[in-house]
Amino acid sequence: MIHYTLRCSQGHHFDDWFASSSDYDAKAEAGELKCPECGDAKIGKAIMAPSVGSASTAAEPACACCAQEGSCPWAA
Numbered sequence: 001m002i003h004y005t006l007r008c009s010q011g012h013h014f015d016d017w018f019a020s021s022s023d024y025d026a027k028a029e030a031g032e033l034k035c036p037e038c039g040d041a042k043i044g045k046a047i048m049a050p051s052v053g054s055a056s057t058a059a060e061p062a063c064a065c066c067a068q069e070g071s072c073p074w075a076a
């Protein structure tokens, strides 16, 4: 099982468990992931702020799913 901290487009954070990273991808694509606070289905993996203050990492993508799949639900 994999534990992810997820974030909706409204900025709410919540946690969920998945059998694997592909299980997460399948549920995300199917729209089965919803924010428990506002019901938003635009869910992405939250960035676990690695280290603050290093401007040299400015080239990082906006969210973790962009880095992994190129199928970010937020990349309109």
Ligand SMILES: [Zn+2]
Binding pocket: 008, 009, 010, 011, 012, 035, 036, 037, 038, 039, 040
């Ligand atoms: Zn929300």
